[in-house]
Amino acid sequence: MQRGYAGWALALGLALGCSTSDSTRDGAVAVEVGGPDSTVVGDTTPPAPAGTIAAGYPGDEGIASDPRVLFHSDFESGLDGWTRYTKNTDQIAVLTDAALANAGTGYLRAQVTRTQLAADQYISANAQVDLPRRVSDVYWRFYARFVGQTAVPHHWVRVAAGTTSFDSDGLANTVPAGDQGFWFDLGARSDGLFSFYVYWYKMRSGRCNDGSATPGCAGDQGTTYYYGNNFSPAGQTAFPRDTWLCVEIHAKANTVGTSDGELALWVNDVLVDEYRPGSPRGRWLRDNFFTWGQYYQDAQDFEGFDFRSSAEVLFKRVTLDAYYERGTLPADAPEAQVILYDDVVVATSRIGCRTH
16 A cells, blocks of 8 residues: 655655645646636536446446446445455445435445544555456446545545556555556545546656656756656546545556557546547646646647556556545544445446436
């Protein structure tokens, strides 16, 4: 499990000439929320787009039987099907309440309290599933609900790829071997925006402005570190609280030897952004690809991801998480940080939101 890196965002902010208040979590420096043409993340879910898996299974009834579906959990049967999960039921528990669940009666509650953090510096309230087969193209849809003023977690949800023996996803300050594995997290930021941060064998270091780790480089931090590369899509508006959000992630592994790997994000069936060869336009600076904000420049098309150097590296695991560290909660955060999850589907084609 990843551990703290509080000095990283601070170092990035100072090196780029901004104040510490300008630095957001995960090192993505930003001084505005959203960007041009911001899309409001609302609390309504349109009908599933034609051609998506969910469009063919109203209410998700029978969706698990579709040959494209790798995993389905609506928590109506508890944590059945999940490979591993936090055993402390104060932190991970399936609860039943038809008035609160996204659908049906069951939902997953991840909870971390200030009292728990006083006793344990690092707490991960998580549920993981190892996919029944490893794939090169994966879609993951889940519903999430941030309760009240819950602080966003230090780390949120993760997708891991690897060989059959690779189990090292989540290690901080690590460059994974290209023939072994890679992973990425979708993070929920304190400003209410979503961002990817990615660990792969060609990731950039935060040491130098050009992403290298060459001593004496422009912007040299004096030490080499690799805490994931950050991708914060433009055009976002802060997500609402106490509302179920339909989140879908797409990841495509590259063809070995080329940079045609992809990441994409939808919220409530609205495309937030996709990172693929030729799109979006932006600027690499250190370990960030900026597509908006103070450090954005219309410098280049994104080149795509060269995630792996071996075709044996395939998507194998997804993790719902609520990972918090002692001393990182904002002063106005409540005693209990609570995130709810429901209606999880992993598949090899676009899933779409659950129809009602």
